Amino acid sequence: DTGVSQDPRHKITKRGQNVTFRCDPISEHNRLYWYRQTLGQGPEFLTYFQNEAQLEKSRLLSDRFSAERPKGSFSTLEIQRTEQGDSAMYLCASHASGSYTDTQYFGPGTRLTVL
Amino acid sequence: SQQGEEDPQALSIQEGENATMNCSYKTSINNLQWYRQNSGRGLVHLILIRSNEREKHSGRLRVTLDTSKKSSSLLITASRAADTASYFCATDARNYGQNFVFGPGTRLSVLP
Numbered sequence: 001d002t003g004v005s006q007d008p009r010h011k012i013t014k015r016g017q018n019v020t021f022r023c024d025p026i027s028e029h030n031r032l033y034w035y036r037q038t039l040g041q042g043p044e045f046l047t048y049f050q051n052e053a054q055l056e057k058s059r060l061l062s063d064r065f066s067a068e069r070p071k072g073s074f075s076t077l078e079i080q081r082t083e084q085g086d087s088a089m090y091l092c093a094s095h096a097s098g099s100y101t102d103t104q105y106f107g108p109g110t111r112l113t114v115l
Numbered sequence: 116s117q118q119g120e121e122d123p124q125a126l127s128i129q130e131g132e133n134a135t136m137n138c139s140y141k142t143s144i145n146n147l148q149w150y151r152q153n154s155g156r157g158l159v160h161l162i163l164i165r166s167n168e169r170e171k172h173s174g175r176l177r178v179t180l181d182t183s184k185k186s187s188s189l190l191i192t193a194s195r196a197a198d199t200a201s202y203f204c205a206t207d208a209r210n211y212g213q214n215f216v217f218g219p220g221t222r223l224s225v226l227p
Binding site: 002004033035040041042043044045048056089091093102103104105106107108109111 | 145146148150155156157158159160163203205207214215216217218219220
């Protein structure tokens with residue numbers, strides 16, 4: 001257990017539905033990252049927050065995706081009008097900027113299946 | 116394409132043997148990190164090597180970095196069945212306009 005939690009762990013939804021995932025980072029970490037990972041591939045960067053500010057978004061993050069981090073604590077990732085291609089593992093990681101180790105601590109992930 | 120590329124894509128060895136995985140990348144980096152992922156789980160950080168370092172050790176792990184060749188290697192000595200996992204390198208190139216970028220990984224199987 002890295003101290004980063006994600007909820008839910010699994011989500012099955014029908015195409016066209018909206019889904020929302022939550023990530024609770026390590027409390028003293030000010031940076032939070034979202035990644036998407038498909039089978040047999042490495043994680044792909046989606047977006048990251050420094051405190052409550054969303055500083056960067058990948059071009060992979062279409063307008064159906066939105067992420068928030070109110071108050072700089074937990075974060076949510078919402079996917080609207082889900083498509084079968086959205087099926088993947090969604091990983092959250094937290095990181096303390098300025099730390100010597102620069103280590104990202106990953107949560108267990110939310111596995112999304114879009115039918 | 117992704118910044119990091121691991122080689123080989125898959126590796127199968129006997130328990131007790133050493134496993135070597137390689138990672139190549141394209142742009143200048145701040146540091147390079149190796150992560151392990153057991154099937155269906157999150158990633159676990161193994162080791163970080165900075166751009167001004169050439170070699171680091173952590174237990175049975177040895178990482179090298181050659182910035183002139185833009186490559187790194189991860190050596191696991193005296194492998195165990197519990198080492199069976201996917202291993203990813205991730206480059207931190209935030210000073211060069213990129214966030215952490217992961218390669219596709221090497222899937223290691225250690226047979227008892």
